[in-house]
Amino acid sequence: MNRAAAALSTSANGSKGALIFLHGLGDSPAGWSELQRSLPQMKPRLKDITYVFPPAPTIGITINGGMQMPGWFDLFDWPIGVGSKDDREGLDKAVAQIESEVEKLGEAGIPPSKIVVGGFSQGGAIALLTCYRGQETFAGCAGLSAWLTLPGDLDVSDNAKQIPLFWGHGKMDDKVLFAQQAFGVEKLRSQGVSVVDKAYNMGHSSHPEEMEYLAEFVDKAIFGDAKSEL
Incomplete structure (x- = not known):
């Protein structure tokens, strides 16, 4: 799919928070922009928050023979299981892109403490990395069918430990293997992160119950106390 030329968002004027949501490999911002309608x-x-759906750059993907497509970073192993090789350079560039979106929201008056960073698949991997390797305290993090990249480098700061995480994953996922959820959740919990992990009877996709919980999670993270209520 061709990626959109620019991120989709609402006006930040008067906004009470924000959701930055990252699409998966080969997708575009339009692939998840339905959240802007369905979550409210x-x-x-x-309805009173800003929605930002950044576009991934078009890059060559090794597992697809170098074919150019929208992707946050390169992939070397398929399916993506625990121990899969990471593209450190690509990961760093993707995190920098999301941090730029956070800066723009800050300039519009929305601090990190009112921003949830989430994503699906590759986008979820970048959401996790953005939240738990940095120094900011975001309102929350949501990883859907995601995985923990650079696990050997994981050193969650005191600020990042305060970011609650929702991790949803399909039990029959044959692309980002289900074992990635248990592995990533254990790693993050061992460093003090509060995680709600939910498994669904699905493959590499989304589930209606998962979307309902995502709405609840984002709502409480921005407007309530997600750390104690979830």
């Missing part, structure tokens, strides 16, 4: 239907307060 489940939790009405979410």
